[in-house]
Amino acid sequence: MLIEDRKAWPCVGCGYCCVNQRCSFGVARHPGAQSGLCPELEWTGARYVCRLMMPPSDIADFVKRQLRAGEGCVSFENPWRRDVRQRAREEAEAVGKKK
Template identity: 40%
Template sequence: MFDDFDFFSDIRQMDPLTKENEPCVGCGWCCLRDPCSESHQKYGYTKRCPDLLWDEKNIRYICKLMLDPKYSEEVRKSQHEGQGCYAPLNDWRKDVKNRG
């Protein structure tokens, strides 16, 4: 599905939210447990954001909102893209898989 697209080529490295923050591994914990405000604005309050996709090739979740020309700048800024994991102690980081 995403074989010819490099999701990570345009990621700007920014200072981490804190010195302790680990990089995002795309485990999906944040987006599956608590979709972002941009997802709520676009889709309403859903259990799961329709724009969160599992990427089998890279073995991680991908946020299509961050790739959407209409929403990407706002979403990347509000979600602190490139600044590390919001929940570095969650167990999903060590077990990145498609959670359905």
């Protein structure tokens, strides 16, 4: 069977992936917040980052490995990638409703 290479683009920190589909860490930590902006998402002023992957998180390396952080973005056509900015709660909630 021919398996195509996984295409990935650089992550620009738009945050869309964490809004569109919560990872298992986000689900486990925040079972009551399954839609909209993940409570672990933090806007730095220039991009979103995951608090679980940043100091002082004691599981940062584990989370990064499990989620393949640093290996690029596979959601290159998402509408937020071209417009990286802090999102309002309503915008994030609307992403979930489109499914």
